[in-house]
Amino acid sequence: MGKSLEERIAAQALSYVVDPPTGLDPVINLASPAELEGLFDQTVGFGFGDDEGAHDDDSIVAAVDLVIKHSVHTSHPRFINQNFAGPDSVSVVGDWLGAALNTTGATFEAAPVFTLMESAVLSKLGRIAGYVDADAEQIPILPPGLFCPGGSTATLYALQLARHRMRPDIRRTGATGEQMTLFVSDSGHYAASKSAALLGIGTDSVIKVDSDERGAIVPDALRAAITGSAEAGQGPFAIIATSGTTVTSAFDDLNALAGIAEEFGLWLHVDGCYGGSALFSAKHRHLLDGVERSDSFVWNLHKMMGMTQQCTALLVREPELLAPCFALNADYLFQPDKLNAEFDSGDRTFQCARRIDVLKLWLAWKHHGDAGFAARIDHAVEMAEHARRRIEASNGEFAPVVGNFTNVVFGWIPPNRRPLSLSPAHIAGLAPEIHAELHALAPKIKAQMQANGTAMVGFQPIEGLNTFRLLFMNPDVTATDVDAMLDLVADYGAEALT
Amino acid sequence: MGKSLEERIAAQALSYVVDPPTGLDPVINLASPAELEGLFDQTVGFGFGDDEGAHDDDSIVAAVDLVIKHSVHTSHPRFINQNFAGPDSVSVVGDWLGAALNTTGATFEAAPVFTLMESAVLSKLGRIAGYVDADAEQIPILPPGLFCPGGSTATLYALQLARHRMRPDIRRTGATGEQMTLFVSDSGHYAASKSAALLGIGTDSVIKVDSDERGAIVPDALRAAITGSAEAGQGPFAIIATSGTTVTSAFDDLNALAGIAEEFGLWLHVDGCYGGSALFSAKHRHLLDGVERSDSFVWNLHKMMGMTQQCTALLVREPELLAPCFALNADYLFQPDKLNAEFDSGDRTFQCARRIDVLKLWLAWKHHGDAGFAARIDHAVEMAEHARRRIEASNGEFAPVVGNFTNVVFGWIPPNRRPLSLSPAHIAGLAPEIHAELHALAPKIKAQMQANGTAMVGFQPIEGLNTFRLLFMNPDVTATDVDAMLDLVADYGAEALT
Numbered sequence: 001m002g003k004s005l006e007e008r009i010a011a012q013a014l015s016y017v018v019d020p021p022t023g024l025d026p027v028i029n030l031a032s033p034a035e036l037e038g039l040f041d042q043t044v045g046f047g048f049g050d051d052e053g054a055h056d057d058d059s060i061v062a063a064v065d066l067v068i069k070h071s072v073h074t075s076h077p078r079f080i081n082q083n084f085a086g087p088d089s090v091s092v093v094g095d096w097l098g099a100a101l102n103t104t105g106a107t108f109e110a111a112p113v114f115t116l117m118e119s120a121v122l123s124k125l126g127r128i129a130g131y132v133d134a135d136a137e138q139i140p141i142l143p144p145g146l147f148c149p150g151g152s153t154a155t156l157y158a159l160q161l162a163r164h165r166m167r168p169d170i171r172r173t174g175a176t177g178e179q180m181t182l183f184v185s186d187s188g189h190y191a192a193s194k195s196a197a198l199l200g201i202g203t204d205s206v207i208k209v210d211s212d213e214r215g216a217i218v219p220d221a222l223r224a225a226i227t228g229s230a231e232a233g234q235g236p237f238a239i240i241a242t243s244g245t246t247v248t249s250a251f252d253d254l255n256a257l258a259g260i261a262e263e264f265g266l267w268l269h270v271d272g273c274y275g276g277s278a279l280f281s282a283k284h285r286h287l288l289d290g291v292e293r294s295d296s297f298v299w300n301l302h303k304m305m306g307m308t309q310q311c312t313a314l315l316v317r318e319p320e321l322l323a324p325c326f327a328l329n330a331d332y333l334f335q336p337d338k339l340n341a342e343f344d345s346g347d348r349t350f351q352c353a354r355r356i357d358v359l360k361l362w363l364a365w366k367h368h369g370d371a372g373f374a375a376r377i378d379h380a381v382e383m384a385e386h387a388r389r390r391i392e393a394s395n396g397e398f399a400p401v402v403g404n405f406t407n408v409v410f411g412w413i414p415p416n417r418r419p420l421s422l423s424p425a426h427i428a429g430l431a432p433e434i435h436a437e438l439h440a441l442a443p444k445i446k447a448q449m450q451a452n453g454t455a456m457v458g459f460q461p462i463e464g465l466n467t468f469r470l471l472f473m474n475p476d477v478t479a480t481d482v483d484a485m486l487d488l489v490a491d492y493g494a495e496a497l498t
Numbered sequence: 499m500g501k502s503l504e505e506r507i508a509a510q511a512l513s514y515v516v517d518p519p520t521g522l523d524p525v526i527n528l529a530s531p532a533e534l535e536g537l538f539d540q541t542v543g544f545g546f547g548d549d550e551g552a553h554d555d556d557s558i559v560a561a562v563d564l565v566i567k568h569s570v571h572t573s574h575p576r577f578i579n580q581n582f583a584g585p586d587s588v589s590v591v592g593d594w595l596g597a598a599l600n601t602t603g604a605t606f607e608a609a610p611v612f613t614l615m616e617s618a619v620l621s622k623l624g625r626i627a628g629y630v631d632a633d634a635e636q637i638p639i640l641p642p643g644l645f646c647p648g649g650s651t652a653t654l655y656a657l658q659l660a661r662h663r664m665r666p667d668i669r670r671t672g673a674t675g676e677q678m679t680l681f682v683s684d685s686g687h688y689a690a691s692k693s694a695a696l697l698g699i700g701t702d703s704v705i706k707v708d709s710d711e712r713g714a715i716v717p718d719a720l721r722a723a724i725t726g727s728a729e730a731g732q733g734p735f736a737i738i739a740t741s742g743t744t745v746t747s748a749f750d751d752l753n754a755l756a757g758i759a760e761e762f763g764l765w766l767h768v769d770g771c772y773g774g775s776a777l778f779s780a781k782h783r784h785l786l787d788g789v790e791r792s793d794s795f796v797w798n799l800h801k802m803m804g805m806t807q808q809c810t811a812l813l814v815r816e817p818e819l820l821a822p823c824f825a826l827n828a829d830y831l832f833q834p835d836k837l838n839a840e841f842d843s844g845d846r847t848f849q850c851a852r853r854i855d856v857l858k859l860w861l862a863w864k865h866h867g868d869a870g871f872a873a874r875i876d877h878a879v880e881m882a883e884h885a886r887r888r889i890e891a892s893n894g895e896f897a898p899v900v901g902n903f904t905n906v907v908f909g910w911i912p913p914n915r916r917p918l919s920l921s922p923a924h925i926a927g928l929a930p931e932i933h934a935e936l937h938a939l940a941p942k943i944k945a946q947m948q949a950n951g952t953a954m955v956g957f958q959p960i961e962g963l964n965t966f967r968l969l970f971m972n973p974d975v976t977a978t979d980v981d982a983m984l985d986l987v988a989d990y991g992a993e994a995l996t
Contacts, residue, residue, distance in 0.1 A: 005865060006515060009591040013598045014508050033606075033838060036614055037637065044864045046614050047636025048622035054867030063864070064595065067857070070611050071599045082608060084851070087600040093507040095597040097562065099806045100511045101569045102585040108531075109948075110580060113568050116534055116544050124546035138545025139535065149647035152850050160696055174700025177675025190826040194848055197824075198658055200698025202672025247830050302851070308597045309853040326695075328688040332745050332958035332967075337941040339948060340531060350692055352650050353582070353800070355807040359565070366542045366561070367503060369552030443835040450607075450837060460830035469830075 005057045012064050017092050021073040022476070026453025028072050039066055072456065077477045078485060081456040083246065083274050086474025088306035090367045094360030095308045105147065105354040106346025107333065115343050118358045119143040121365070122313060125299065128279050130292025131315050141342055145315040146322065146349050147357050151273035152191040154298035154314040155240070157326075157350060159195050161296060161316065162238040162267030164325040171325070174200070181205045181229045184240040185217035187250060189271055192240050205234070213424055214404055215250030217241070219260065226264050238267040243288050244275020247460055247469060249407035251275055254290030261294075268294040273312075275405060277304035280370070281377035287405065301361050304406070304473040305376065311357045322348035376475050380406045383472040386479045390486060396420070397490055401427075401467045408470040409462060411438060412445070412493040427463040435465060441496055442466035448492040455485050503555045510562050515590050519571040520974065524951025526570050537564055570954065575975045576983060579954040581744065581772050584972025586804035588865045592858030593806045602851040603645065604844025605831065609854065613841050616856045617641040619863070620811060623797065626777050628790025629813050639840055643813040644820065644847050645855050649771035650689040652796035652812040653738070655824075655848060657693050659794060659814065660736040660765030662823040669823065672698070679703045679727045682738040683715035685748060687769055690738050703732070711922055712902055713748030715739070717758065724762050736765040741786050742773020745958055745967060747905035749773055752788030759792075766792040771810075773903060775802035778868070779875040785903065799859050802904070802971040803874065809855045820846035874973050878904045881970040884977045888984060894918070895988060899925075899965045906968040907960060909936060910943070910991040925961040933963060939994055940964035946990040953983050 003011070021027070031039065040046045043063040044055040055063075072079065079085050098114075108115045119139045126132040126144035148154040163180065164171060180201055184192045186208040193203045207229060210221040226236050239261050241252040254270065261268035270276075270291055276299035278284040279291070291297055294317065301311040316322060327347040334347050346352060365373065387408045391398040396418035401409040411422045417434060427435075442459040443466065449455045458469045468489060470482070501509070519525070529537065538544045541561040542553040553561075570577065577583050596612075606613045617637045624630040624642035646652040661678065662669060678699055682690045684706040691701045705727060708719040724734050737759050739750040752768065759766035768774075768789055774797035776782040777789070789795055792815065799809040814820060825845040832845050844850060863871065885906045889896040894916035899907040909920045915932060918924075925933075940957040941964065947953045956967045966987060968980070 004516070006587045006591050007512070009588070009861070010508070010512050010515070010594060013591065013595040014505070016595075016598045017504060017508070018502070028610075030837075031610070033610075033614060033637075033841065036610060047618045048863065049636075050625070050632065052622070052863065052868045054870055055864045060861065060864055064861070067595065067611050068599065072601055072608050072610070074599070074601050074608075082602070084600075084602070087597075089504045090507070092597050092600070093504050093511065096508060096594045097511040097514075097565065099585075099590050099593040099597070100514045101566065101572070102582075102590070102806045103570055103572050104580070104582070104807055109954075110570050110572075112526075112529070112531075112534060112570070113565050116531060120545045124550075127548070134548060138547075139531075149651070149853075150849050150851055152848060153647070153651075156696070156848075163698075170698060170700065171695045172700055172702050174677065174694070174703055175673035175675070175698035177673070179672065189850075190828045191850065193826055194824070196672070197669045198654070198848060199696065200661075200668060200673035202668065202670055204670050205672055246828075308600045309602055309851060326692070328691055330688045332956070335941070335958065335964075337964075339528075339945055343531065350650060350654075350696060351648050352687075352689065353648055353807060355647075363507070363558065363562070365546065365550065366553045366558055367555075370546075370550045372552055443833070447837055456607075458830070460833065466833075466835075 005060060008057065008061050009064055012061070012068065016068055017089050020075045022076060025076065027076045027079050027456050028450055028453050029070050030450045030453060031070055036070060077474055077481045078455040080470050080485060081458045083471060084303050086306050086476060087308050088364050091307045091360040091364045094363035098356040098359040103356065105356055106344065106352055108340040108343035109338055111356065114356045114358055115345060117362045118147060118345065121358050121362055122315070125313050126315055129297055129315055131297070131317050142319050144317070144319050145313055146345065147354065148312045148314050149351070150310050150312050151298050151300045152194060154312050155191040155269065155271060156195040156198060157314055158269040158296040158298065159199060159238060161321055161325050162269065163199065165267060165321060166237050168324070179205055179234040180237045181207055181234045182238040182240065183207050183209055183222055183225055183236065185209050185211040185242055185252060187211040187215040187245040187248065188240055188242045189246055189273070211250065214402060215245045215248040217252045217257070219253060219256040222257065223260055226260065236264060236266055238269060241268060241270045241294065243270055243272040243291070244405060246274065247407070248402045248409055249275060249405040249471065251287040251404065254288060254294065258290050258293035270294045270297040273298055273300040274303050277301070277377055278405065280373040282374065283378055284381060284405070304380065305373065306473065307361050307364065311361050326350055376473070379475050380472040383477050383479070383482055384408050384470070387470050387482050387486070390483060398486060401462055406472045409467050411467045412441065412489050414493065414497055422467065424463050427465045439466045441493055442468060444496040445489055445492040448495065449488060455488050457485060457489065503558060506555065506559050507562055510559070510566065514566055515587050518573045520574060523574065525574045525576050525954050526948055526951050527568050528948045528951060529568055534568060575972055575979045576953040578968050578970070578983060579956045581969060582801050584804050584974055585806050586862050589805045589858040589862045592861035596854040596857040601854065603854055604842065604850055604852060606838040606841035607836055612854045612856055613843060615860045616645060616843065619856050619860055620813070623811050624813055627795055627813055629795070629815050640817050642815070642817050643811055644843065645852065646810045646812050647849070648808050648810050649796050649798045650692060652810050653689040653767065653769060654693040654696060655812055656767040656794040656796065657697060657736060659819055659823050660767065661697065663765060663819060664735050666822070677703055677732040678735045679705055679732045680736040680738065681705050681707055681720055681723055681734065683707050683709040683740055683750060685709040685713040685743040685746065686738055686740045687744055687771070709748065712900060713743045713746040715750045715755070717751060717754040720755065721758055724758065734762060734764055736767060739766060739768045739792065741768055741770040741789070742903060744772065745905070746900045746907055747773060747903040747969065749785040749902065752786060752792065756788050756791035768792045768795040771796055771798040772801050775799070775875055776903065778871040780872065781876055782879060782903070802878065803871065804971065805859050805862065809859050824848055877973050878970040881975050881977070881980055882906050882968070885968050885980045885984070888981060896984060899960055904970045907965050909965045910939065910987050912991065912995055920965065922961050925963045937964045939991055940966060942994040943987055943990040946993065947986060953986050955983060955987065
């Protein structure tokens with residue numbers, strides 16, 4: 001008997017997981033939107049007609065081949081383009097198992113195993129972060145947090161908790177017009193402003209505090225900003241600390257910020273979406289010293305740890321706050337007269353149906369153990385250190401800009417401009433024609449990488465100048481890959497000049 | 499060579515998809531939290547110790563067997579417990595492929611194929627709903643909506659759009675203290691209140707309008723409520739219509755509501771999370787007549803259509819509103835100088851990284867075609883009609899309560915109480931001892947179903963009385979299954995009386 005379509009697609013997906021593109025395989029087979037449309041037109045077409053028929057299995061299997069071929073290969077060691085890379089293959093198949101069992105995380109009744117798994121994982125994460133005691137229950141009925149669909153959403157929930165603790169009336173009455181201010185470094189993630197807009201707090205109430213040259217918030221500037229805001233009659237209510245900023249992976253001083261939060265009675269939320277995973281490593285966990293003094297902490301396991309999209313834990317120091325903030329006691333779902341209803345988690349969050357994001361993490365963790373998780377972090381930092389050494393030793397071919405932990409921001413310098421410093425302070429002083437020349441180079445270099453499929457490396461403006469960012473988390477990346485990516489930047493840079 | 503852990507888990511998952519529990523297989527192997535903990539202790543344990551080691555492959559494979567055995571089998575024809583059931587198996591493996599390719603939907607650069615797929619699917623959904631013309635582009639650069647992580651989140655975004663259209667200043671300043679009211683039927687989903695709390699609008703500003711006995715909003719009551727709110731100096735800004743209420747699957751009269759929205763200048767959001775899929779069926783799409791006059795429309799393809807969790811489309815009639823409402827132009831991600839940046843979707847929504855939820859829908863749709871999607875809806879309604887006929891013909895054994903479309907709400911009547919009407923109007927008049935007896939029966943019947951694993955059927959209070967809800971969407975459900983589930987309710991009811 002022939003294989004069913006399901007079996008054929010599953011085999012295509014499994015083959016990709018077991019034998020992914022690597023080495024000299026392309027990271028991307030670049031095609032324009034029009035070219036992609038043309039390619040798919042030879043199978044089932046991208047679009048849907050007014051009376052779309054059912055396509056045969058062979059055509060769909062051919063379309064799946066095109067989907068795979070023309071997608072970006074995020075597991076490739078030379079995909080260094082985002083703050084995720086190198087999906088953990090046990091996590092991938094753990095995700096598959098969750099999809100096969102297709103249920104939602106709101107009630108114990110519909111998700112008995114996964115409810116306990118969430119509790120177990122949140123308890124362990126809570127112990128690692130110092131949110132609960134080292135001897136806390138391994139599977140508590142009320143775990144110290146919840147799973148969310150991504151880091152921005154977790155920050156949104158955390159800010160709602162912060163507002164609710166200070167002004168529980170607003171949940172019922174709505175915002176009453178007094179300004180409530182929150183503080184985040186000018187290197188922090190834009191989720192703060194997006195959340196403030198959505199919460200009816202307003203983007204004007206997000207006060208961006210100076211960060212230092214590395215990208216970490218200046219505590220004295222934070223204290224001054226809070227004092228000024230309070231004196232202006234605004235209502236400071238929350239601080240967002242960042243553990244691993246998006247571009248440079250800077251870590252705010254959490255003990256200093258916790259002290260300020262305690263001094264002013266503010267909620268301290270830690271955006272550890274990227275850098276939170278440093279806690280897994282004995283060598284690097286000091287970067288988050290003081291996190292145990294925060295009120296909430298968001299940790300994206302789909303970033304450094306390679307869980308598939310998405311796997312976000314929001315830890316909450318006082319999980320008793322969750323139900324008063326979010327619950328609406330829908331009587332068709334959260335019936336107290338059901339079996340084991342005390343385990344139901346759905347009324348402690350905003351979402352109703354939730355995809356099971358915990359299973360893949362639970363399986364990968366049981367497979368790798370604590371030591372395996374630590375090794376992933378340590379390897380990532382070693383690769384960044386290798387890149388930093390190589391840049392330092394490049395005799396001016398590459399100029400370091402800034403960078404911490406796993407992140408390395410740098411520029412390539414045309415031969416006739418060497419030596420040239422690209423420290424953030426020096427960028428401001430560049431001659432306009434040099435600034436313009438360098439600024440235009442990065443998109444050209446990147447476009448050439450994409451066209452050749454040899455690598456994908458992100459760039460972004462620092463002080464208005466496009467610079468490259470290497471950031472590491474994929475355990476398959478080797479020093480050879482790092483060297484090769486730097487060489488590619490230099491080669492395409494030289495090409496772009498001719 | 500032995501198989502890798504990844505291959506073994508993938509095989510376990512595939513075997514579940516290809517040969518799922520059915521017929522007399524249990525829907526659930528019920529175990530208490532303590533029993534589950536004990537079972538897992540024999541493999542890798544649920545919890546994590548302070549120094550969790552790496553477990554061997556055989557133990558993890560054994561744990562996966564336990565995960566499968568003790569999860570709820572939502573594909574089983576006798577799982578009728580939630581507003582999702584019967585995952586489409588092509589959708590399941592499409593989800594797998596997306597997890598294997600693990601990328602995010604924010605930029606064309608990182609998701610070229612999926613960006614075009616989102617456009618293609620949103621265009622098709624938009625044509626079906628009448629949001630765009632029948633001859634609109636099949637793959638527009640700006641599609642008429644976006645994908646969201648669930649229906650509650652989509653409603654949250656829609657209300658933010660509604661507020662933004664009326665008061666664009668609030669995004670920047672925050673809510674200024676004037677009350678803004680929104681209107682939804684008292685049978686509508688609690689996402690309205692959850693969203694109002696989060697948006698800083700306040701739950702008091704959610705005005706619950708009377709619904710009729712079937713569960714549909716009374717348009718005259720809505721008009722009166724809006725008029726009263728405006729006269730009280732509040733600011734009406736939005737109406738939420740419901741197409742398929744959670745309990746009875748009632749459909750509001752969208753043309754009547756669109757007329758009222760136009761009359762008062764309000765945003766009309768349609769919560770079609772459950773019932774939106776009726777649009778796929780020529781026979782049932784009249785239930786949503788007028789949807790083309792609404793401003794936004796949320797449609798959960800993971801409910802009736804069996805896509806895996808989650809697959810939510812939010813259609814927006816004026817997609818040009820999305821960027822002004824949500825964009826923050828993060829310069830590390832949405833660089834205008836990148837290739838094909840005009841296709842980037844990430845700044846038109848709240849989330850940054852988004853799981854690829856479109857691929858599974860695209861593949862399933864190409865496989866089933868429009869006719870296959872229609873057949874799923876038509877079959878579901880046929881099963882509900884069979885259940886209604888069986889209840890009507892039961893000589894008082896079962897009492898119909900209410901129900902529309904795919905939903906059938908009913909009670910089982912003990913022999914000595916027959917005949918007894920359970921129409922909502924009659925429930926209020928029940929003698930207290932009869933009310934108490936019936937109310938206590940439903941949880942006992944359900945607990946017995948779970949204990950025996952024979953079925954899972956939801957119950958919820960109607961006018962304070964626990965009643966059962968059958969609702970259909972799984973294409974594998976047969977009339978035999980429907981009969982068997984009613985028989986089980988009766989059998990366990992009789993048992994509970996002894």
